[in-house]
Amino acid sequence: MKEIIRVERKRILSLRNFLIFSVVILIFSIFSSLGSLNNYNVYDSSGNIIISSTDNLKESKLNKHDKLLDEKTLKDVVDRKDKSKYLYNSNLVTLVASNFEKLVEELTDDDISNFYKQRLSNVKVNLGGTAMVDDIDKLASKGEELNTPLQLGYAEGWKNLNNDMIDFVTIIIFIVPFIILPVFGEDPKTRMKQLYTATKHGKKTLVKSRIIAGFEVSSIIYGVAILIFSLSKLSILGFKGANLPIQNSVNYLFFPYNITYLQQYLLNVTIGFMAIIVMVSITLLFTVIAEQILSSAVFVIFFLAIMTSLPNNNFILNHFFKNFLPYNMTNFNSYYIHPEIYNISGEIIPTYVLVILVSFIVFTISTTCTVVISNIKLASKLK
Structure with missing residues (x-):
């Protein structure tokens, strides 16, 4: 056979x-x-490349940019301590901003301390319309099992x-x-x-x-x-x-x-x-x-x-x-x-x-x- x-x-x-x-x-x-790879080029307002894709990824891969998304990191983001346009920083700012319906600069201390509670609320909203409320609550409860604070890094x-x-x-x-x-x-x-x-x-x-x-x-x-x-x-x-x-x-x-x-x-x-x-x-x-x-x-x-x-x-x-x-x-x-x-x-x-x-x-x-x-x-x- x-x-x-x-x-x-x-x-x-x-x-x-x-x-x-x-x-x-x-x-x-x-x-x-x-x-x-070309998507990681960073441009200025005139359309000129100010950070090449290779430099952008090379810098963002460095272990020093790996961090936990804890209150200290969130506070640093709100205060804009790092204003670089490298990928590691732009990803971090975008991630934090996506959890709220206001600008990062407008986040309060309460917002920072409740970051993961707000995320859980957003999980429920994201599941809305797909099932009964009880089922949404059951699945959303899985969000509480997420290892927090989140480990951030290059991926x-x-x-x-x-x-x-x-x-x-x-x-x-x-x-x-x-x-x-x-x-x-x-x-x-x-x-x-x-x-x-x-x-x-x-x-x-x-x-x-x-x-x-x-x-x-x-x-x-x-x-x-x-x-x-x-x-x-x-x-x-x-x-x-x-x-x-x-x-x-x-x-x-x-x-x-x-x-x-x-x-x-x-x-x-x-x-x-x-x-x-x-x-x-x-x-x-x-x-x-x-x-x-x-x-x-x-x-x-x-x-x-x-x-x-x-x-x-x-x-x-x-x-x-x-x-x-x-x-x-x-x-x-x-x-x-x-x-x-x-x-x-x-x-x-x-x-x-x-x-x-x-x-x-x-x-x-x-x-x-x-x-x-x-x-x-x-x-x-x-x-």
Whole structure:
């Protein structure tokens, strides 16, 4: 069976095509990373660069700028003791300001001492409209578990990586189904038809081998693409900050759960992988039903079009259906910026956990249907 899987894997994606794909991903990743780097140039009112991106990041990476967001630090921010335009300082000022509805200079001593209480109130406001008040209170209470005062420091590599993975993984999801379309296509060069007609259990072995090969190819493509993209981003923007809480980013200050940038990255990678295998399982089901590659491609295009065109203004549709589609699963920021609330048997389940569980169920059902239909069709061909 291993040899059959190897042959099928090679038929789906040759080494030459895999190398070409890897080179394209590498070039894309480098250009994306350099584009992110250019965003850190600091300009004056005339549009001239006063701090280059490399100098900005080099200064902001220094350990002396790592600090706790305690009352002393907050007081220093209000008094504007550091007026530099370097990233480390602008991030700090923006983070503090985002917790209040007034200017930093207007913050009082009471505001400073109640910084984390105000954050908890903002967590509840941020969750508003997604569930019942009791459920919002339950999830918001998770915000009290945040390790305070917050540890601040440089983590731009991880911030950019986690944010840019949204578009990158979505692109991979759109590409992979078309790569695996030939899984159930006929190729006389491999003589696979002779295998299942010549042996007693050949048809079952062939079906299993083709399905395994399809998932192996998809997993390899995803794994290599993520590895190249991640190393490119982190090599250019820095590996520092993986252990920092994501709440030290203004985007995630009101996220209720206590996780680090590394944990966020691993969650994103896992969700992206689940989205890939769901998309692959559905594609395999399409191909085994349609049998012809062209017809299967039409099915896949139709499915992708439906996923991307569903309306965003219907909460019920989004909450119970759209959030679990592969295309929407890869909108990673939705899990951290405006997380939705799912109450199951009185327990609040994080959206990203429920998405992983549901996608595994869909993958299992789709794959089972593919195996059953494939065996039935192959058996009918032998009669």
